Amino acid sequence: MSLSSRSWKKLCSPAFQRSSALKRSPVLKSNPVFKPSPAWKPLDFPRKGIAIISVDEKIEEENLPDYATSRYYPVAIGEIFRARYQVVGKLGFGTTSTPAGQHVALKLYVESDPSDISLDNELKAFERIQNTSNKHPGRYAVRSLLDSFYIDGPNGRHQCLVHPPLWDSVYGFRHRNSVRRFPEPVMAFVLERPFQALDLLHQECHIAHTDIQEGNLLFSADKSVLRAFEQEEAEELDNHSPIRARRRNCLPVA
Structure with missing residues (x-):
């Protein structure tokens, strides 16, 4: 579930850290949130x-x-997927996937057992959400799926999901x-979107969310934040900064 960047601006001061994502070309036209952008020229990143x-x-x-190198796809900064998505930085990491993030977040799943139905269920849930009315306020409070595809890694196939980029969680904020707590008016403001999202999932999609927690309530990222992140990544690569320094803003994600 996500809160709008307008909400984020109201709650977050300039002193807070900023981060997020990937660069992309036009995405699925059927998605009501993103509009096609002009063709872009891939960025050139230093390799040595x-x-x-x-x-x-x-x-x-x-x-x-349970980390195993063979299960993760070795994403490289500057790598292009499907002639459409170019990696400009690493957003975070998780036990089942690593998001790579106009900008989008590219979520690359670890290699899994073909009999694992969890990803299939996730895709079916996104399909139900996609088929709901755009007029429901909860439609824009739930993370949408813009695209999905497979890529072949050195040790198997990896499912990739493409999402709008999100930033910090309510927990982190x-x-x-x-x-370590919000004033009552702020808490009421923060909870408005999750309640809208749950109404959509329950009443329109007939889906039960079984992991509602602060870490899964995320803010969307302002475009200026994404542009700043992209610029910072490019500058640090040009300056030959260590990998550790370039990853200081990565956040664990579900």
């Missing part, structure tokens, strides 16, 4: 002279208890507050 941290030092998803 970048400091690399030791292979013995674990970072991000490598610290997950609250924990950057010194008192």
